[in-house]
Amino acid sequence: MNSTERKVLRRIRHLASVLLLFLFFAFLYSRSWKHALFLEPLYEIKTDRNVVVLTFDDGPSEGRTLPLLDLLEKHNVKGTFFMLGQQIEEYPDIARQVVERGHLVGNHSYDHPRMYLKSPQFIRGQIERTDSLIISLGQPDVHYFRPPFSAKFILLPLVLNSMDKYLVTGTYDPPAEYLTPYNGAVVAGEIVQNIRPGSIIYLHDGKSSDVEEFLKSVELTIRKLKERGYEFVRVDGGS
Numbered sequence: 001m002n003s004t005e006r007k008v009l010r011r012i013r014h015l016a017s018v019l020l021l022f023l024f025f026a027f028l029y030s031r032s033w034k035h036a037l038f039l040e041p042l043y044e045i046k047t048d049r050n051v052v053v054l055t056f057d058d059g060p061s062e063g064r065t066l067p068l069l070d071l072l073e074k075h076n077v078k079g080t081f082f083m084l085g086q087q088i089e090e091y092p093d094i095a096r097q098v099v100e101r102g103h104l105v106g107n108h109s110y111d112h113p114r115m116y117l118k119s120p121q122f123i124r125g126q127i128e129r130t131d132s133l134i135i136s137l138g139q140p141d142v143h144y145f146r147p148p149f150s151a152k153f154i155l156l157p158l159v160l161n162s163m164d165k166y167l168v169t170g171t172y173d174p175p176a177e178y179l180t181p182y183n184g185a186v187v188a189g190e191i192v193q194n195i196r197p198g199s200i201i202y203l204h205d206g207k208s209s210d211v212e213e214f215l216k217s218v219e220l221t222i223r224k225l226k227e228r229g230y231e232f233v234r235v236d237g238g239s
């Protein structure tokens with residue numbers, strides 16, 4: 001190898017390490033719910049009003065969704081449901097009731113893949129397939145997308161920009177919701193302690209387990225936050 005070739009090789013190595021470093025920091029930056037490359041995620045509602053958004057992911061399910069709808073109706077609360085296309089195919093009648101009862105349906109992909117390093121074609125396919133299922137439920141359009149695992153690195157935001165959609169993350173995800181056994185009072189306690197005006201709260205109606213405790217967590221959250229003067233709105237501000 002002559003000296004010119006060595007110089008070129010050094011330059012390529014240098015460029016590659018700069019690129020890797022950039023990707024590493026971009027990845028770290030994208031891990032936060034507050035940041036993404038190419039757009040600003042919706043991680044809270046910008047407002048001075050005491051409003052809070054309850055979001056329900058991964059559904060609909062046979063166990064949790066219908067009793068949840070009854071509970072929300074009892075308290076006159078509207079929520080936002082980030083549904084999976086494959087769940088809509090499995091439970092279309094339950095999914096349709098979510099729309100008919102005034103809640104907002106957002107897109108949570110077709111079958112919950114991690115969106116890290118996926119091609120635009122793959123991402124677009126997951127979104128479009130689920131959009132048409134949601135539209136078949138009677139909701140005229142779908143403006144909100146929440147990535148599975150909140151993974152948005154690296155091309156997802158660009159695809160969402162081109163589809164004119166919001167990328168929704170959230171403000172608080174109660175850790176106790178992932179524990180076994182599920183303790184509704186603990187989940188509600190975590191939410192109430194960590195709330196602020198405009199918070200978007202993560203909850204999950206996609207499982208069919210622990211229905212009673214799940215409903216308890218939602219009901220206690222609603223009661224306690226209403227006592228503190230909070231109103232519940234959908235992620236688009238509707239109520």
Ligand SMILES: [Zn+2]
Nearest residue numbers: 057058148149
């Ligand atoms: Zn999910």
